Amino acid sequence: MSGNLADGERGGAAGAFLEIACDESGSDGENLTGGNTDVFAHAGVSLSVASAAATVREIRDRIRSPAEEYKANHLLREKHRAVLEWLLAPQGPIHGQARVHLMEKAFFVVDRTVGLLLDDAAEAAVLFRAGRPAFGEDGWRSFLEAANQLLRVRHDGDPVDVFYGTVDTLRRTCPGTDAARILERLAATRPRAESYRDGFLAGPPLIPLLNPLLPAIVRTAALWSPDGRPVHLVHDRQNMLTPERIAWIGETARQTGIRLAGMRLVVARDDTRVQVADFLAGIARKIASDELNGRGDPALTALLRPYVDPDSVWGDARSGALLAGPVTG
Template structure:
């Protein structure tokens, strides 16, 4: 079923829309391979203002930091482990009322590169699994950085030559492997890459291919629209969220049959619901990053798992400890 704003305003939908407060953690724009984080997280919470304010007040009471604004880093400190476990616990303040969409940035780069150049994002998992063991850490890092530079709007030097030079070097050095087979296909796609770069001559695109925030917002709306009610998003202010991009998010969601009635921006410190979403996004990003890098905390991973979107963007072979079963709407 699809919804539209007019239906809601006329009262043509039973009940009011479901308002979801959102925030993100780990945003480095289009710099997905050389930024400060390797995971991007986007969280949405369904809490009343009163419940969210009570949750924030309880966290402040338990942590007792003089900080004017609390962030996820406060809860992630070992001395506040009990507060973190309380927040994520079954029957805790956000149990059944929060979800988080995760993106492993390196996988997102590979997925977008193969989707653009080969029209075959299904090969992303094959290349992602084979790349590091076949090319070695240095070779794999070179491929990821070249792909990132090719796709991002702002870049250094000639990203087309750099990318295809890297592809050629790696495929010749590692022939007769699954990874080299995919690179052979990529080697023939230079005209597509040139056309993609030439498209920037008229100005930067409205929707950068590599920015994870915009598709994550659409996915958050999709996650919550299963409730049977239209969804309205409240999001922390972001420079990326211009009126034109908000219009794109709303249009994209509606075309996909997602019941998104709209998105409005707020200042996080003025909305306790967004503060709780900020906590969850930051916590989830750190726990996910630790898990993917072999230093995970099994207890925290288990607590986070029920909140994680099963449609999170990364290689399924590496995400088993984090991915949750689908959550009923």
């Protein structure tokens, strides 16, 4: 593609579309409860190549690190606080041209588990909010880890036995609570869990239930086409993004009314737009994680808020400070 149009706008035989450069931060594959991060972030920017290059140059000029490739961690260092604030500020280079979809990993595990076993999305939010106080910190951690093992493709031991053993133990510790009520329902779903695991005998699924990247890409496309305008994505190259999965992304977008014109993979260091998306994803993940863990920085949270997708995936009100609208799950 070529053209000298406004930021992010490209033309073609089918008419103008918006080109969005994307990257993620916090990916641990399907290991959502035992990885290094508790938040997953997927960012998109509509900057032109020239604008993105100018932004990266300015960041390098201000930070003056000898590193060949800059990452979000450079901007998150306290000594570079002014550069971070400049990047996110309303007068900064990406304001109005960048969005980020955030996902609290622990809630994503609960949501996918309850969705698979009970087909009842509302109960996921109830269990997430009631589980920790009902089971205690150790019990809640045991439940999350057992649920994560049950759903992931690669696992240790017998994840079905471990999950239902954990459910049986925990439901007896807090009788009469909402958490216990939902665990009583889960206790009766073992045949469905076994059927899910048996499905892996024919090989791993094309779309792993627990991998957050693929639905996040679909959501990013939706964020940039609220009026039905065609969107084309340029994404950092990843092993997860095989041609078959890219086709799934396109078909899922089509079925939900998103006009995704296509998707192209690039090496991040070769596209400054993707580098800027990488900066935003890493910054947003860290600010969100700090907020969720009670060590948030009010000034940085306020600067990030205009960029955050209001349909980010959160489990409780701790995320409220990050969102422009009501908490969603």
